Amino acid sequence: MQTFIQDLRYGARMLLKNPGFTLLAVLTLALGVGANSAIFSVVNGVLLKPLPYRAPEELIRLFERSKSQPRFPMAQGNFQDYRAQNSTLVGLALFTRQDVELSRDDKPERLAALGITAGFFDVLGVQPMLGREFRREEELPSESAPVILSHALWQRRFNRDPGIIGQSLVLSGRSFTVVGVMPAGVQHVGGDYRSLPHGESVDVWWPLQMPAQAGRGAHFCNAIGRLKPGVSVTQAEADFNVMAERLAQQFPNTNGNWRIAIQPLHEELVGKTRTTLWILLGTVFFVLLIACVNVANLLLARATAREREMAVRASQGAGRWRIVWQLLTESLLLASLGGTAGVLLAQWAIELLRVLGPEQLPRLQSVSLDGRILLFTLVLTLLTGVLFGLAPAWHGGQVNLNALLKEGGRNAAGNRQRRLRDVLVISEIALALVLLVGAGLLMRSFWKLQQTDHGFNPERVLTASLSLPGARYGDNAKAAAFHQQLLNRIAALPSVQSVGLTSDLPWTGYDENAGFNIEGKTFPPNQGPGGRYHYASDEYFRTIGVPLIAGRFFSAEDRPETPAVVLINQRMAEQYWAGESAVGKRFTFSSNPKEKDWYTIVGVVGDVKDFPHSTTAVPAFYWATSQKPPVGARDVILAIRTQGDPLQLVEAVRNEVRLLDKDLPLADVKTLETLASAAVASQRFTLWLVGGFAVLALTLATIGIYSVLSYLVAQRTHEIGIRMALGARRLDVQRLVIGQGMKLATVGVSLGLLASFGLTRLMQKLLFGVSASDPLTFSVIALLLLGVALLACFIPARRATKVDPMIALRCE
Known part of the structure; x- marks a missing residue:
C-alpha cells in the first residue's frame, strides 16, 4: 500500500509538470466517460429499472387479435367473461380515456380522465391515500357516479382538503361524488388506444360503465392484468385463448375471428425504444474507444520523451514490472480525473436529455444519476485507465538501458512503438467511420421522411380540442348547432383563411x-x-x-335529414373499386339494411398517412360531422388555417368559445406543425445524438492523425535533413509524410467499411426509405473521412518541408 501511495504521489507530480498534456487527456476522457454515463442512465431508467408498481414483473397487457389486427382493444362483453372465467390472473381491469371539464371558481379546466373498471388499482398494487377504490356495482349505469382524484388535482384545486371525501363535484355538467384521493407519484401505465402516454398525470378516475349485457363488437378498451405468482405469460395466453375459442363458438358473428395476445407491461412500454437505446449506447462506447486511443497515443509520445528517465530508474534497480506498474498507476490517476469530470458532464447531459428528449421515450423524466450509474462510471473509469494505459506502460517498461545511455539521452522511437501508434490510428479511423456511416444513414432517412408527401400541409394551421358536456349538449342537434356557430364566428376573424372540425388529426x-x-x-x-x-x-x-381527387367535399346541404354521405380516401377507392369510379357507390354497416342505412360516396380525397414512417395509407372513410357527430362523445378538434402566425390567434379563438359558453375550456392548443414535428421527434433525437457523437469521433480521429504525423516528423527530422541534403525536393518530402498518413487512413477506412456493412444492419428498423447498406452513404462518408485525413496530414507535411538540412544534421 505504501508503494502504491508513493506511485500515486509521483504520478500526480508528473501530471502537474505537464499541465497541457494533462488537461487535454482529461477533457478527452471526460467526453467519452460522460457521454457513456449519460446514455447509460437513460438505458437504465427506461429499460433496466423496474416499473414503479408492486411486483411489476407480474403486470401484463392484453389485446384481442385477428388475422388483420395483431393487437386490438378489448370489447366490454368479452372482458366480463374473461374476468369471471380466467384461472391465471389475480385481477383483470379495463381503462379508457375520456377527459372531463371542471368548472370551479370561474376557472374552467380540461382534466385528463380515465374510465376504469373496479379493481384497476388493485391490479397495479396501489391504493387511495384517502377513501376507497371503486366497487363492482358502481360499474353499472346510474344517475350519479363516484370519482377518484389525483393527489396533484386535490392539492391544486381543493387545497389538500381532507374532508373532500363525500363531497359532490360537477364534471362536464354531471354530478359526481368524491370517494377517494390517490397518493402522489401514481404513474399511468400507458396504452396505445384512447389513453395517455406512460408516466403522464391523470387528474381523475371515474368508473367505466359496464352494462349487464355489454356489447362484443365494439373494441375500445385497454386491458391490464396481474399474473398469479408462478404463472408465465405463455400459460396465461393459453388460458385466455381457450376462453376465446369458446366465445367464438357461442358468438360467431362478433367473436369468430378473435383470439387473445398477451405481453408483459414492461415490454409493452419500452419494447419500441430498446433498439434505439442500445444503438445509442453502442455509439457512445465507440466514442470512448476513440478517446482511449487518442490518450494512448499521447501517452506513447510521452513515454518516448521519458525513456531516459525510465532508463535511469532501471539503472537504479527498478525492474520492468515496477516501471510498468508506475506508468499504469499514472494512467489510472489520469482516468480517475477524467471519470470525475465525466460525472459532472453526465449530470449536465442528463438534464439536457430530459428537456430535449422526445415524448415517445417512456420514463425519461425519471432518469437520474443514481448509485447504479455511479458504479457503472467507476467500473468504466477503471477499465478505461487500463485500456489506454496498458500499451504505453508496457512499452515504457521495455527500456533498452545500454542503448539509451550510449545514445547520451537521445529520444529514439523504435519500430515497435511506431507500429503500435499506426495500429491505434487505424483503429480510431475505422471506429469513426462506423459512427459517421450510422449518422449518415439516419440523416438520409430523416431527409427522405421530410421530403415524402404525407398527404397534408401542416403550415400555418392552429389546432385545439373541444369537448361539449353531455348534460348541456346531449342532443345531436344542439351539438351540431354549437359547432356551426363556433365555425362561423372563427371564420369571421381577421387572418382566418378556413376552419374545420374533425375527430382526429394526422400522426396523433x-x-x-x-x-x-x-x-x-x-x-x-x-x-x-x-x-x-x-x-x-x-x-x-x-x-x-x-x-379532392374525384366528386365533391361535404357541403351545407349534408344535414341529418338528408341521405347519408361519406368521403373515402384514394387507397380505399383503389382497393374496393379498382378500375371504376367510386363516386356514387354505396356501403352500409347493417346486415339487413334499410334505405336510410346506406351511405353514398360523394367524393374521393387524397391519402393521408397515419404515421410519418408509413409507406402507404390505409383505406379510410369520413363521416360528415353535420350528419353524424362523433360516436359516444362530443369531442372535436378545431383546425384553423391562418394567413400569418397561428399562435397570434389563440386568444381570439378562446374568446369566441367563451362568448358561446363561458364554462367550456379550449384544450391542447398547438399548431399542426408542432404536432407533426412531435411525431418525428424520436427520429430527430436519435439523429442529433448519433450525429453529434459522430462529429466528436471525427474530430478525435483527425486529432489522432495529426498528432501521429507531427510526432513522425519530429522523430524523422534527421532522416528528412539527410534526404534534403542529398537533393530531395520539398514536394518529395510532402509526399513522403502525406503518403504515410494516407496509408493509415486508407487502411482504417477499408476496415471501417467492412465493420459498417455488418453493424449498420442492426439499425435497419430505424431507417425510412434507405437501406442499411446504402452505397451512396458509404461512398460519401468514406470520401469525407479520407478528405479530412488529407487535411490533417497537410500541416505536419508542410512543417517537414521547412526543415533546414544543416540545422537538422548539426542537432543530430
Missing part, C-alpha cells in the same frame, strides 16, 4: 376501424371490407391541405 395515433358491406359485392367470411373511420366538416380538408 388515431386508430378507429369499422367493417361494412358494399352494395353489389360479396367477400369471403372474415375477409369483408373495412377501413379507418374519421369525422370531418366540409372545410376540414381544405384547411389541412388534403386534395
Whole structure:
C-alpha cells in the first residue's frame, strides 16, 4: 500500500509538470466517460429499472387479435367473461380515456380522465391515500357516479382538503361524488388506444360503465392484468385463448375471428425504444474507444520523451514490472480525473436529455444519476485507465538501458512503438467511420421522411380540442348547432383563411376501424371490407391541405335529414373499386339494411398517412360531422388555417368559445406543425445524438492523425535533413509524410467499411426509405473521412518541408 501511495504521489507530480498534456487527456476522457454515463442512465431508467408498481414483473397487457389486427382493444362483453372465467390472473381491469371539464371558481379546466373498471388499482398494487377504490356495482349505469382524484388535482384545486371525501363535484355538467384521493407519484401505465402516454398525470378516475349485457363488437378498451405468482405469460395466453375459442363458438358473428395476445407491461412500454437505446449506447462506447486511443497515443509520445528517465530508474534497480506498474498507476490517476469530470458532464447531459428528449421515450423524466450509474462510471473509469494505459506502460517498461545511455539521452522511437501508434490510428479511423456511416444513414432517412408527401400541409394551421358536456349538449342537434356557430364566428376573424372540425388529426395515433358491406359485392367470411373511420366538416380538408381527387367535399346541404354521405380516401377507392369510379357507390354497416342505412360516396380525397414512417395509407372513410357527430362523445378538434402566425390567434379563438359558453375550456392548443414535428421527434433525437457523437469521433480521429504525423516528423527530422541534403525536393518530402498518413487512413477506412456493412444492419428498423447498406452513404462518408485525413496530414507535411538540412544534421 505504501508503494502504491508513493506511485500515486509521483504520478500526480508528473501530471502537474505537464499541465497541457494533462488537461487535454482529461477533457478527452471526460467526453467519452460522460457521454457513456449519460446514455447509460437513460438505458437504465427506461429499460433496466423496474416499473414503479408492486411486483411489476407480474403486470401484463392484453389485446384481442385477428388475422388483420395483431393487437386490438378489448370489447366490454368479452372482458366480463374473461374476468369471471380466467384461472391465471389475480385481477383483470379495463381503462379508457375520456377527459372531463371542471368548472370551479370561474376557472374552467380540461382534466385528463380515465374510465376504469373496479379493481384497476388493485391490479397495479396501489391504493387511495384517502377513501376507497371503486366497487363492482358502481360499474353499472346510474344517475350519479363516484370519482377518484389525483393527489396533484386535490392539492391544486381543493387545497389538500381532507374532508373532500363525500363531497359532490360537477364534471362536464354531471354530478359526481368524491370517494377517494390517490397518493402522489401514481404513474399511468400507458396504452396505445384512447389513453395517455406512460408516466403522464391523470387528474381523475371515474368508473367505466359496464352494462349487464355489454356489447362484443365494439373494441375500445385497454386491458391490464396481474399474473398469479408462478404463472408465465405463455400459460396465461393459453388460458385466455381457450376462453376465446369458446366465445367464438357461442358468438360467431362478433367473436369468430378473435383470439387473445398477451405481453408483459414492461415490454409493452419500452419494447419500441430498446433498439434505439442500445444503438445509442453502442455509439457512445465507440466514442470512448476513440478517446482511449487518442490518450494512448499521447501517452506513447510521452513515454518516448521519458525513456531516459525510465532508463535511469532501471539503472537504479527498478525492474520492468515496477516501471510498468508506475506508468499504469499514472494512467489510472489520469482516468480517475477524467471519470470525475465525466460525472459532472453526465449530470449536465442528463438534464439536457430530459428537456430535449422526445415524448415517445417512456420514463425519461425519471432518469437520474443514481448509485447504479455511479458504479457503472467507476467500473468504466477503471477499465478505461487500463485500456489506454496498458500499451504505453508496457512499452515504457521495455527500456533498452545500454542503448539509451550510449545514445547520451537521445529520444529514439523504435519500430515497435511506431507500429503500435499506426495500429491505434487505424483503429480510431475505422471506429469513426462506423459512427459517421450510422449518422449518415439516419440523416438520409430523416431527409427522405421530410421530403415524402404525407398527404397534408401542416403550415400555418392552429389546432385545439373541444369537448361539449353531455348534460348541456346531449342532443345531436344542439351539438351540431354549437359547432356551426363556433365555425362561423372563427371564420369571421381577421387572418382566418378556413376552419374545420374533425375527430382526429394526422400522426396523433388515431386508430378507429369499422367493417361494412358494399352494395353489389360479396367477400369471403372474415375477409369483408373495412377501413379507418374519421369525422370531418366540409372545410376540414381544405384547411389541412388534403386534395379532392374525384366528386365533391361535404357541403351545407349534408344535414341529418338528408341521405347519408361519406368521403373515402384514394387507397380505399383503389382497393374496393379498382378500375371504376367510386363516386356514387354505396356501403352500409347493417346486415339487413334499410334505405336510410346506406351511405353514398360523394367524393374521393387524397391519402393521408397515419404515421410519418408509413409507406402507404390505409383505406379510410369520413363521416360528415353535420350528419353524424362523433360516436359516444362530443369531442372535436378545431383546425384553423391562418394567413400569418397561428399562435397570434389563440386568444381570439378562446374568446369566441367563451362568448358561446363561458364554462367550456379550449384544450391542447398547438399548431399542426408542432404536432407533426412531435411525431418525428424520436427520429430527430436519435439523429442529433448519433450525429453529434459522430462529429466528436471525427474530430478525435483527425486529432489522432495529426498528432501521429507531427510526432513522425519530429522523430524523422534527421532522416528528412539527410534526404534534403542529398537533393530531395520539398514536394518529395510532402509526399513522403502525406503518403504515410494516407496509408493509415486508407487502411482504417477499408476496415471501417467492412465493420459498417455488418453493424449498420442492426439499425435497419430505424431507417425510412434507405437501406442499411446504402452505397451512396458509404461512398460519401468514406470520401469525407479520407478528405479530412488529407487535411490533417497537410500541416505536419508542410512543417517537414521547412526543415533546414544543416540545422537538422548539426542537432543530430
